[in-house]
Amino acid sequence: MTHPLSEENRALIERLLGEMTLGEKIGQMTQAEKNSVRRGDVARLGLGSVLSGGGGSPKPNTPEAWREMVTGFIRESLASPVGIPLLYGVDAVHGHNNVVGATIFPHNIGLGATRDPDLVRRIGRATALEVAATNVRWDFAPAVSLPQDLRWGRTYEGYSQDPALVSDLAVAYIEGLRGEGWDSPTSVLPSVKHYVADGATAFGTSTRVNRLGVTLDHTLALARTGEGMRSLLNQGAWQIDQGDSPIDEATLRSVHLPPYRAAIEAGVLNVMASYSSWQGLKMHAHRSLLTDVLKGELGFQGFVVSDWEAIDQLHPGDYASCVADAVNAGVDMVMVPFDYERFIHTLRAEVEAGRVSGARIDDAVRRILTAKVALGLFERPSTDEALLSLVGCPEHRAVAREAVRKSLVLLKNEGNVLPLSPDLPALLVAGEAADDLGAQCGGWTITWMGGHGPTTPGTTILEGLRRQFGHPARVHYVPNGETSSRYPVGLAVLAEEPYAEGMGDRRELRLSPKHLALLARVRQQCDRLVVVLLSGRPLVITEQVPDWDAFVAAWLPGTEGDGVAEVLCGAAPFTGRLGFDWPLSQADVARTATSQNLWKIGAGLTPVSGEIPPLSPTP
Structure with missing residues (x-):
């Protein structure tokens, strides 16, 4: 799709290119993490972008503090000699999820189960409004991964294993971020990621973490993973993420490329390259796929951004080659969270030595400026402060509750135990996850890895159940399940530990001994x-499920636990359908032509329970 820039705007871009020095151009190609940016460097170096990494929040972590922080960076960029407005980026992957008080929507795996593009479009719009309220205009989403090995810690970032469904929902989300047009005051630039075939990486091919330890990994050291890191490595952490995709070209093109084609046709102006490799070549150095296919064959007119410190993996110990190979391959903006001046000096030296051409630099900057002009940043570098009232507003939380309700997948229901009868004299609720907002949100919530407890405002499943029953005393909550009383129905809420990226890679997908007890x-x-299972992927439960009367896959629903309770109690119907195959055994967690499944894509029961009563309001 040709982006409809006016002749006036095209002339502006060419004028700026003609006036900018090489240093200013390289500055536009540089994205630094906010905690590393020294006062005055945005103006001095003409940095093109600043980002907040997972958990990269101001203190205090409030929408107002976020807006003040981002506005400060924008104001400084306008004071640079070239005066090009800065573009601030965040990982708003299920709402503005780094911000305390923002609406946290279900992760993509849950949205895939809704199969509802209109809903996803509205989620994109609500997310854009909350993101724009803090003066952020770039969202590192949507992920259009098609996870093939469920042991991958990013599985929940994928909508489905069905390329058509992923394409439909990704386009809907993009349309929501765009709103009335890219140049509207509340449009937010989507970053379609991670190009390409990151969902096809093979177990055991990741080289991110030395099996002997992580002391050389700056990012993981900052994340304070602590003593638990060795235990996670033993469980399979960093075995798949950022690994190699050994698939053939036909599979890459038929399964993993279609969502990018659909996104480009929808007018996207940013794509993020994947850490992963294809047949042994790192994507950040893959000129054929980045330049020939993405920019040439697919006609992508926007810019390619690298992932966090990803170019450093191309040639460990030879940073100049990392920089030259990535830029020459087609990376236009480089995410250098820690040492942006090193990148700037290195790229300048590579240009001056003739290893990176001036034409390649101009092409990269032209693409970056095209996105900034399209977003209207030159006319309106800041958004309306009144938007802050929309962060976590009741209207957006209502959309999130709807998403939760539509995402739940009922996979077993013997004797129609669900929906729960309103005449139950008492309901036993067990499992710490029933009253754990952090567990139901999962990773990428306030911090990179997420956490437990009331990390941000919201409602837990237990709170929702008590509201639905009307008499809290009828809902007996016993976190560890130890009780001498007898109940007609017991409801156990189980949850995976929160995780993100390769920290969530696992050798096996099973319920824990604590769950089983x-x-x-x-x-x-x-x-x-x-x-009720809160998880970022299907777990192997073949041996356990015969002992259950009903089973609900609730995924990672976010802050609105009321939505889970509403469906469990019959205030709304079960309508969700699996977007992923549910494996029969541990041998089937990596999807192949011979994999066996407990349930296939599309599975999901819809019990008939008579007239659906009206939804209760959230106080």
């Missing part, structure tokens, strides 16, 4: 057992 206790004390 909880289930055994609850089963003994109830006539019928309902299990």
